[in-house]
Amino acid sequence: MRNWLLPEYIADILPATARQVESAKAAMLEGFRVAGYELVLPPLIEYIDSLVSEEDASLELKTFKLDDQLSGRQMGLRADITPQVSRIDAHLLGERTGVTRLCYAGSVVHTRPDGLASSREPLQVGAELYGYAGIEADLEIIELMLGTLERAGVSGLRLDIGHMAIYRGIAAAAGLSGETSRALFAKLQSKDLASIRELVCDVAEPYRSAFLALPELYGPIEELDRARSRLPSLPEVELGLMQLSAVAKALEGRVALSFDLTELRGTQYHNGLLFAAYAEGWAEELARGGRYDNVGRRFGRARPATGFSLDLRDLIRILPEQGSVRGIRLAGKHWPQARAEVARLREAGEMVVIDYLGESAQALNCDRELTPDGSDWHVVSFN
Structure with a gap:
């Protein structure tokens, strides 16, 4: 291994x-x-x-x-x-x-x-x-x-928006058990109509039809009007559609919008508006x-x-x-005497690299060298 x-x-x-x-x-x-x-x-x-x-x-x-x-x-x-x-x-x-x-x-x-x-x-x-x-x-x-x-640097953003309260409100009114609600929740996210139809076969109307309609309610803002006509008039549904409309109005012209009433891929702690940002590529x-x-x-x-x-x-x-910010090379043999000057240069934001092995300037990513001149130090460019 x-x-x-x-x-x-x-x-x-x-x-x-x-x-x-x-x-x-x-x-x-x-x-x-x-x-x-x-x-x-x-x-x-x-x-x-x-x-x-x-x-x-x-x-x-x-x-x-x-x-x-x-x-x-x-x-x-x-x-x-x-x-x-x-x-x-x-x-x-x-x-x-x-x-x-x-x-x-x-x-x-x-x-x-x-x-x-x-x-x-x-x-x-x-x-x-x-x-x-x-x-x-x-x-x-x-x-x-x-x-x-x-x-x-992301361009061409698109915002997908859903609302958890719409599903939860319908599920509560339909009296779904916790196990059935969780299973249906998962199938709605993948728009698995066959499985959704099987899970809600015994659910009373108008809730059965509402669950079957949810996967079809996605697209531009006009889908919110379709949702009002196809979903039961429950407080959670009305609140969710009202908030989705408010978001659409506030963001009109700001970003491309798409609505999806099965856009529920938050975690279980989410209970209201849900949104996700996408971009081409x-x-x-x-x-x-x-x-x-x-x-x-x-x-x-x-x-x-x-x-x-x-x-x-x-x-x-x-x-x-x-x-690509290149640094200043300092030969290792000069390091003990140059400590103060190296500290000053680094404090000013310069990269100073101690060269112990006599490596090339390219390997060290340096384009200058710190050299002694008597008691002073000078930074000189490589030829």
Whole structure:
């Protein structure tokens, strides 16, 4: 066995690309900062009951688990940072009563990849807004998501929008059991009409017809009018369609919009508006978000919340190349005498490389040399 091989769907990020990724991450976090979002850095590992809930089977399956030898309790490697940020808002920042804006950037680990081109170690970057239930908060998050992708160099964005409350409202009115509801939820996401028809064969009208209609309700804004005529008049359905219309009006001309009432690929903690950003050239979504009110309840503080996240690894191929900044070579024999001058140059932002082996300037990525001149030091260009 070759012990240098990495596990499947796990990859190194090598020097030039790593610099691109770190620069892009810093730019994203700066964009969040100027919009009022404070940075938090949750731990990579914590007790499993803080990372997943019993209601969220999909997140539970994604999470690596291990035993803590200090406490004897089960721990997990985080598969999603959102529950951790919710814990921070609910517990550590519990004295705040108004709107709280938080952002983050860090690695998460998945037991299985989300897709054939996905990593099992996404670099998750995101922003979340707590404490306001109005649609304005969702629109703020959507604008922040679109702006983040555009500044990273993504063009031709398309926004797919759905609403979890529409499905949940119909499922509750139909009296579906938890097991049937979860199975139907999965089949709706893949628009598997044959399986949907089988699962709802015993469901009373008008709910049976509503479930069969949902996979067909996708496309431009006109689909919202079709939905009003084909779905039962339930409070959750009316609220969902009203909010989708409000988003359409607010974003008209800003980005290409598509509506999909089976666009439910959030996690189980989502309960309202859902959205995903796509662009030509990418098979999967580039960013995803939605509303997840009251996810902090299990941490002792239920609050309205909305947010988005992206995997920075997905953007690597379009991140702007960093300028090739060449350094200054210093022969190793001069290092003891040149310490003060090297420190001064590095403090000024110059890269100074100590050459112990007499390597070429190209190998060291240098175009200048630090040379002694009596008691002084001069930086001279290579011929």
